Amino acid sequence: MFTRHVSRQIAAHLDGQLSQPKAQRAELHTLQCPQCRAEREQVRRGMAILEHLPTVEAPEAIWASIEAGFERNQPVPRPAVLRRRWAFAAIVLLALAGAAYWRLSHIPGARWEVVRLDGSPSVSAKPIREVGRIGAGEWIETDARSRAMVKVGEIGSVEVAPNTLLRVVTARPNEHRLSLARGEIRAKISAPPRLFFVDTASGTAVDLGCEYVLSTGEDGFGLLRVTKGWVSFQWKDLESLVPAGASCQMRPQAGPGIPYFDDAPENVKLALESFGFQKSANDRLSIILSESRVRDTLTLWHLLSRVEVGDRGRVFDRIAALTPVPAGVSREQALKLDPQTLIRWKEELAWTW
Amino acid sequence: MSRLGIASCAMAMLALADGFTFTLGSPVAAEDFRAKVATFVFRTEGCADPAKAQIRGTAEGIVKGTRRSVALKVAAMSKPGVYAVYQTWPAEGEWVVNLKGTCAEANAGAIVPIGPRGFIRESAKFFPRPATDTEIETSLKALTQGGNK
Numbered sequence: 085m086f087t088r089h090v091s092r093q094i095a096a097h098l099d100g101q102l103s104q105p106k107a108q109r110a111e112l113h114t115l116q117c118p119q120c121r122a123e124r125e126q127v128r129r130g131m132a133i134l135e136h137l138p139t140v141e142a143p144e145a146i147w148a149s150i151e152a153g154f155e156r157n158q159p160v161p162r163p164a165v166l167r168r169r170w171a172f173a174a175i176v177l178l179a180l181a182g183a184a185y186w187r188l189s190h191i192p193g194a195r196w197e198v199v200r201l202d203g204s205p206s207v208s209a210k211p212i213r214e215v216g217r218i219g220a221g222e223w224i225e226t227d228a229r230s231r232a233m234v235k236v237g238e239i240g241s242v243e244v245a246p247n248t249l250l251r252v253v254t255a256r257p258n259e260h261r262l263s264l265a266r267g268e269i270r271a272k273i274s275a276p277p278r279l280f281f282v283d284t285a286s287g288t289a290v291d292l293g294c295e296y297v298l299s300t301g302e303d304g305f306g307l308l309r310v311t312k313g314w315v316s317f318q319w320k321d322l323e324s325l326v327p328a329g330a331s332c333q334m335r336p337q338a339g340p341g342i343p344y345f346d347d348a349p350e351n352v353k354l355a356l357e358s359f360g361f362q363k364s365a366n367d368r369l370s371i372i373l374s375e376s377r378v379r380d381t382l383t384l385w386h387l388l389s390r391v392e393v394g395d396r397g398r399v400f401d402r403i404a405a406l407t408p409v410p411a412g413v414s415r416e417q418a419l420k421l422d423p424q425t426l427i428r429w430k431e432e433l434a435w436t437w
Numbered sequence: 438m439s440r441l442g443i444a445s446c447a448m449a450m451l452a453l454a455d456g457f458t459f460t461l462g463s464p465v466a467a468e469d470f471r472a473k474v475a476t477f478v479f480r481t482e483g484c485a486d487p488a489k490a491q492i493r494g495t496a497e498g499i500v501k502g503t504r505r506s507v508a509l510k511v512a513a514m515s516k517p518g519v520y521a522v523y524q525t526w527p528a529e530g531e532w533v534v535n536l537k538g539t540c541a542e543a544n545a546g547a548i549v550p551i552g553p554r555g556f557i558r559e560s561a562k563f564f565p566r567p568a569t570d571t572e573i574e575t576s577l578k579a580l581t582q583g584g585n586k
Contacts, residue, residue, distance in 0.1 A: 276470055293470020313473040314465055327465035435462040435480070 089117065094124045194255050195219040196235050203230025205244065205324065220255045224248075226267070236260050239280060240273035245299075252285065268299035277314075287319030287332040294328070304336030311348070325430070327361060327437055330382060342386045345437070347376045356383065371400045381406055381433045389421050396421075403429075407436055456483035457543035458563050467521055469514040475521035476534075476576065477549065477556040478514065484540035487518025491539040491566050494522070494555060497553075499581055500530030509534065526551075531580045537567045550577045 096102050096343025113120060121207045122353045156166060171318045188286040195217040205226045218224055218234060224244055226232060230245045233250075237260055244250055248267025253421045254260065262269070263283040272295045273280045280291035285304030289296070294313030300306030309316055309331040317324045317332055332343040342356055352375050355368040369391060376384055381403050388399045403409075410432040417425040459479045464472040473479050494509040510523040514576040524564050526532045534549040534556070546564040561570070562576065 246530055274470075274473070294472050295473070313470060314468070328463065345526040355556070431468065434468065435460055437465055 087309065089113070090120050094120070106141055111403055118283070122409075144382065160429060183211040185264040186268065196237060196252065196255060198236070199233040199244070203227060205232035218252050220252050225250075225253045236271075236280065239275035240282075242272075243270040245269065251264040264300055265300060266300060266302045268297065270297050284334065286336045287317055287322075287339045290318060292316055292325075296326075302336070304324055304334070306334045308332045308334065308340070324386060327382065327434070342383055342390060344383045345379055348383065349377070351375050352380060352383065364396075369398070373398060376402065376406065378406045378436050382437050385430055385433055388418065389426070407433065408412075457538070457540045457545045458482050458565070459545055461536065461549060461558055461561055463549070463555075464521065467514045467516070467519050469516070469519070469521070471512065472514060472521040473567050474523065475512075476524050476551065477538065478519060478521045479547070480516075480520070481518040481540065481545070482537060482551045483536075483543070484518060484539070489540070490518065492520055492536070492538040493538075494534060496526040496532050497577060498526055498530045498532035499577055500527060505530070509536075521550075531577060532535060533573065533576045533580060535568055535573055547574060550580050552580075 088144060090113050090387045093102060093106065093110050098299060135265075151157075180273070198205070198207055198212055198216040198218050200212055200214055200216075203226065205224060206212065207216050207224050212232070213384065224234065226244055226246050226248045228246050231246060234242045234250075236242055237255065237257060239260060242250075242262065248269065249265040250267070250269060251263040251265065252261075253263050258279065259281070261280055261281040261283065265285075269282065271280070271282070271291070273291045274294070275291070275293065276282040277292040278290055282289040282298055284298070284300045284306055285302070286300070287308060289298055289308060292314035294310055294315050296308060296310040296312075296315050298306065298308050308326055310326045310328050312328045312375060314328075315326045317326060317334065317340035319334075322339040324340035324343050326333045327344045329347070330343045330345045335341070342359070344353055344356055345366035352372050355365075355371040357363045359368040361373065369387075372387065384399055384403045384406075388396055390397055397415075400415055400418050404415075409415075410429065413425050413429045413432070418429065441553075454540065459480075460482055461477055461479050464475040464478055466480075467475070467478040481487050481490050481492075483570065492511055494511060496507040496509055498505045498507070507526045510525045512521050513519070514521055522534060532550060532551045534547075536545075536547040536549065538545040544558075544566045546567040548562045548568050550560045560576075560579075563571070
C-alpha cells in the first residue's frame with residue numbers, strides 16, 4: 085500500500101498545482117505516511133507564514149546609519165555600536181514575527197467551530213474539550229468512541245462519525261472544502277449549489293443543496309447516501325447525480341458508480357455493484373434492464389453513457405418503455421450522448437424520481 | 438364582428454389552457470435547492486403562460502377526530518410553473534393537500550394525500566376544476582381508513 089515519499093510534491097500539492105490523479109496519489113500517500121504528513125504540516129505552516137507576512141518598510145534610521153557609516157569610512161565599528169545594531173535588528177525581526185502571528189490568528193471567518201458530541205475528538209492532534217476551532221489545513225480526528233460536529237461557516241454543519249479523519253482544505257465563503265481521508269460524515273447544507281465540496285480518494289462530492297452521508301475507507305472504497313436534495317459525485321470526466329433517496333458506490337481509480345434508489349429491486353442493486361465498474365457485463369445489464377421500475381430510470385439514465393456504444397439502444401428503449409420520451413429528446417441524439425438532450429431527458433425523468 | 442372576435446379570443450385562450458393540470462414530483466424534480474425541505478413539488482401543464490397561473494391551496498386534515506384546515510405555503514421555484522409545497526400542517530393526524538390553479542380561463546385542482554413518508558403520488562387525484570368538498574372528505578376518509586397508503 086505504501087508508495088514512494090512525496091516530499092518533492094508537497095509544495096505543489098498544497099499550492100493546488102498537481103493534476104488530480106497526482107494530487108490524489110499524494111493525498112493517499114500522505115495519509116498513510118507520518119513522515120510526509122509531518123513534512124506537509126511544516127511546509128503548510130511555512131507557506132501560511134509567508135502568505136501573511138506584512139510588507140514592512142525598512143526604517144529610515146537604518147539607511148541613515150549605513151550612509152553615515154560609509155561617509156565616515158570607518159573600517160571597523162566599535163563593539164558597542166555593533167551590539168546596538170544587532171539589538172535593533174532583533175527588535176525588527178520580533179516585530180515582524182509578531183505581526184505575522186497576529187495576522188494568522190485573526191483571519192476573519194477562516195476557522196470553523198467544532199463541537200464535541202462524544203468522547204474526545206481532536207483537532208490537529210490536540211483533544212478538544214467542549215468547543216474548539218478548525219481552520220484550513222487542519223485535521224479533525226475521531227476514535228472509535230468520539231464524534232464531533234463541525235459548523236461549516238454560515239451554510240450548514242457536518243457531523244463527524246467515530247473513526248474518521250477529516251481535513252479542512254478551504255474555508256472561504258465561496259468555497260467550503262473538506263477532505264475525507266477515512267470514516268463517515270453526515271453533511272447538512274443549506275446553500276446555493278457548488279459552495280460545499282468533500283474530496284475523497286475516489287472523487288469529489290459536490291453539494292447541489294442537500295443532506296447526505298458519505299463514508300470512505302483509506303483505500304477509496306466508499307458509499308454516498310443522499311437524504312435530501314442532490315449531490316454530484318465527480319471523478320475526472322465521470323459524474324453521478326444522486327438525488328434524495330438514492331445511493332452511489334465509489335471505488336479508487338474508477339470514481340463513482342451508477343446511482344440507484346435505496347428501494348430499488350435487490351437484483352438491480354446486486355447487478356449494479358459490479359456493473360458500475362465494468363462495462364463488459366452483458367448478463368448483469370440484462371437484469372438491470374428487465375427489473376427496473378419507472379423510478380429506476382435514474383439508474384438507466386446514468387447507464388446510457390456508461391455502457392458500450394452497442395448497448396445504448398437497449399438502455400434507451402427500456403427507458404422509453406417505462407416512461408414516455410419527452411419532446412426535444414430523440415433516440416438518435418440520445419445515443420450520441422448529446423449533452424443538451426441528456427439534460428432535457430433527465431429533467432423530465434426527475435419528475436418520476 | 439366584435440362578438441365573433443371576442444368568441445375567437447375566448448376560444449384561443451381556452452385552447453392555450455387546454456388540458457391545464459398539475460404534475461407532482463419529489464422535491465428533487467424542481468432542481469432548486471430551496472425545494473430541499475419541501476414535502477413535494479408540482480408543475481403546471483397545459484398553461485401557455487405558466488408565470489401568470491394563479492396557484493393556491495389548503496391542507497385539510499383530521500386530528501384526533503376533529504376536522505381542520507390549514508393555509509398552505511406554496512413557493513414558486515426558479516423554473517416557471519414549478520412550485521414547492523412546504524409542510525404547514527401538524528405532524529399528527531391525517532392530511533391531504535388541496536391544490537387549486539387558474540390559467541387564463543381554465544381551472545385545475547388536485548388532492549394529494551400525505552402519508553408518514555411523504556406525499557402519496559399513486560393516490561393523488563386530479564380534476565379540471567377545484568376539488569369539491571365531497572371529494573376532499575372522501576380522500577380524507579380513505580386516508581384515515583388506510584385506503585391511500
